[in-house]
Amino acid sequence: MSSRKPKKDWLKDLKKQQKKRFQPLMNEVKSGPLAGKKVVYEPAGKEKMSEILEEFVEPYMDTVEDVNDFRQLLNLGVLAWNTALLPHDRREAIFSDVISKELPHISSAQFELFQSIIHSLIERKLAHFARNQRAFISFEVKDTTRGFQLNVVTTL
Secondary structure (H helix, E strand, O other): OOOOOOHHHHHHHHHHHHHHHHHHHHHHHHHOOOOOOOOOOOOOOOOOHHHHHHHHHHHHHHHOOOHHHHHHHHHHHHHHHHHHOOOHHHHHHHHHHHHHHHOOOOOHHHHHHHHHHHHHHHHHHHHHOOOOOOOEEEEEEEEEOOEEEEEEEEOO
């Protein structure tokens, strides 16, 4: 008799481990702007948005040296992605507003660099990910022995 668990039990255990790992982020989101709203973990039939986000920022991965660089790149990626979901005439104002609130002391050269990257990513979103209309709400990234582990929360 085999000591291996049946496949369904193994998958259940894996799902439980993933859900446990994801729980702190889910708790943070539920206590924030989505308090009282139903939050779904890995909705059936939907793309895994952590993989989509990583693919989205992939052209800039050569600039990443550590987990902090990766986190900053993901922040720019999320800002660009969510901005691309807005009507064209509102994008620039939203981008400028977010940058001025989040980074009030950046130089004009840094602002222009961020603006260039954001515009490039918006074009990438519209060209390669146009059908995906889900917005990113939150993410967390951890540096593990196997590389970066990314968890995201998005809209349905």
